Amino acid sequence: MQAGIFSTMQTPTGRPEVGPPRLLNRIVRAEALGFESVWLAERHFTGYGVIGNPVVFAAAVAARTRQIRIGFAALILALHNPYELAEQLIMLDHLSEGRLIVGLGTGRSMKEFGGLGIDVEQRHQRFDEGLEVLRAVWAGEPFEREGLFPGRFPGTLLRPWQQPHPPLVRAIVHDESIVAAARMGIPILLGRFPEEQLHANLTLYTSTLRSCGASDGQIVALLAQSGVLRHVVVADTDDGAERVAREALVGYLDRANEVFEPHEFSEFYPRAVIAGSPDTVIEQIRPLAALGVGRLLCWFDFGGMEPDAADANLDQFARGVLPRLAYLRG
Numbered sequence: 001m002q003a004g005i006f007s008t009m010q011t012p013t014g015r016p017e018v019g020p021p022r023l024l025n026r027i028v029r030a031e032a033l034g035f036e037s038v039w040l041a042e043r044h045f046t047g048y049g050v051i052g053n054p055v056v057f058a059a060a061v062a063a064r065t066r067q068i069r070i071g072f073a074a075l076i077l078a079l080h081n082p083y084e085l086a087e088q089l090i091m092l093d094h095l096s097e098g099r100l101i102v103g104l105g106t107g108r109s110m111k112e113f114g115g116l117g118i119d120v121e122q123r124h125q126r127f128d129e130g131l132e133v134l135r136a137v138w139a140g141e142p143f144e145r146e147g148l149f150p151g152r153f154p155g156t157l158l159r160p161w162q163q164p165h166p167p168l169v170r171a172i173v174h175d176e177s178i179v180a181a182a183r184m185g186i187p188i189l190l191g192r193f194p195e196e197q198l199h200a201n202l203t204l205y206t207s208t209l210r211s212c213g214a215s216d217g218q219i220v221a222l223l224a225q226s227g228v229l230r231h232v233v234v235a236d237t238d239d240g241a242e243r244v245a246r247e248a249l250v251g252y253l254d255r256a257n258e259v260f261e262p263h264e265f266s267e268f269y270p271r272a273v274i275a276g277s278p279d280t281v282i283e284q285i286r287p288l289a290a291l292g293v294g295r296l297l298c299w300f301d302f303g304g305m306e307p308d309a310a311d312a313n314l315d316q317f318a319r320g321v322l323p324r325l326a327y328l329r330g
Contacts, residue, residue: 001289001325004037005030005314006073006229006297008049010255012304016050020057022307026300026314027061031068033318039073039103039189039227039297044112047255047304055088062096070096073189073229073297074105074171077134078126079116082149085130086137093161100162103189104131105171109259122148138165167225175204182208185218187225189297192272195287198228202291220292227295228288231302233275234316244309245275251303278320282328285321289328296325 005027011019027038040058043049051057058070070092075085093100106127107113113120129148136143142155160166170181171189181188182205190198202223209219231249235241246269253263274284285296298317301310 001285001296001328002036002294003296003298003317003322003325004039004069004071004227005035006039006041006299007051007301008041008043009051010047010049010252010302010304012306013047013251018307019050022310023301024057024060024064026307026311027068028064029311030314030318031065033314034322035068035318037069037071037101037295039071041073042076042079043259044079044109045115046111046258048259049255055085055092058092058100059095062092062099065099067099069099069101071101071169072103073227074103074169076107076112077104077130078107078123079112079118080130082130082133083137083151083153086134087156087158089134089166090138090156090158090160093166094158096161098161098166100166101169102134102166103169103171106173106177108173111259135165169225169227172201175201178205179208181205183212185209185212185214185222187222187227189226190228190293192229192231192268194271198288198291202293223292224294226293227297228291228293229297229299230288231273231275232281232298232300232317233273233313234278234281234321235275236277236316238276238280241275241277241280244305244313245269245273248303248305249273251305253303255303278316278324281317281321282324285325286328289325 007023009019009023040051040054041049042054044052054072061070089102106123110120126148133149138160140156140159142153144152168186169189170177170186172178178201190201206219233241233245249269274281300313
C-alpha cells in the first residue's frame with residue numbers, strides 16, 4: 001500500500017492566510033519523506049477548505065517538487081467551464097512532467113454552487129457533459145457540440161504530456177458513481193465510509209468491471225490505483241494521538257457542518273479516524289489494505305490543526321508507519 005497526503009487546507013480559525021505557504025512546504029517535505037502522492041480538494045467559501053483554485057496551487061506544487069504524483073480529490077467538474085479546465089490541465093500535465101492525476105467529483109454543496117451562480121440541480125448533467133468536453137479537448141482535434149456547453153472548438157496544438165490524457169479517477173459518493181467509474185474503466189476514490197460499506201462499494205465496483213469485460217489482472221491494477229481517505233494522527237502513545245485527533249475532529253465537524261449535513265461525533269470518529277502509536281496505526285490500516293485498494297489518502301491537517309502540529313503528525317507517520325506500508329498486502 002502507498003500513502004499520499006490529502007488536504008482541503010483547513011486553517012486555524014481566523015488565520016486562513018497561513019494555509020497556502022505551510023501546505024506547500026508540507027508537500028515538499030512529504031516528497032522528501034517518501035510519500036507517493038498529494039491530493040488536493042477543491043472547496044469554496046467556507047472553513048471546510050480554502051483551495052478555491054486547486055489547479056493554480058498544483059502548479060506551485062509542480063514547480064517545487066520532482067517526483068510526487070499530483071492528484072485532485074477532487075475537482076468539482078460541474079463548477080467549471082470544461083474547455084478552460086481542459087487547457088489548464090494540459091499545461092499542468094506539462095509543468096509536472098506527467099505526474100498529474102485528474103480526480104473528478106460531482107459536488108453537492110448548495111453554498112458552492114450558489115456562490116458561483118450554478119444550478120445545483122444540473123450538477124450531474126454538467127459533470128457528464130463536462131467530462132465529454134475534457135476528453136474531446138485533450139484529443140486536440142476540432143469539434144462542435146450543443147448541450148450545456150455548446151462550442152466550436154478549433155483544436156489545440158499542445159496535447160497532454162500523458163497520452164491520450166492524464167489518468168482519471170472518480171470520487172465516489174453514491175452507487176451510481178461507482179457504476180459509472182467501473183463502466184469507464186477508471187479507479188475510484190472512497191471516502192470515510194465504514195468498513196462494511198467499503199466492502200459493498202468495492203464488490204459493486206469489481207462486479208461491474210467484470211460485467212464490462214475487465215480481466216482479473218485489470219481489476220487488480222485498477223484497485224491498486226484506487227484510494228481510501230482517512231483522518232490520520234500519529235503520536236508516541238495511543239492516548240496522545242487520540243487526544244489530538246478528538247480535538248481536531250471537533251474542529252473538522254464545525255467546518256464540515258457549514259457545507260454538508262451534520263455528522264455525529266460518536267458515529268463519525270470510528271469510521272473516519274486512524275489514530276495511535278505507529279504500531280496501532282498499522283493495525284488500523286491493515287483492514288483497508290486487505291480490501292486491495294492501493295492508496296491511503298492521509299488527511300494530516302484537518303480541523304484547523306496548528307501547522308506545527310500537522311507537520312509533526314506528518315513526520316511521525318513518515319518515521320513510524322510509512323516504511324511498513326509496503327508490507328501490507330491486499
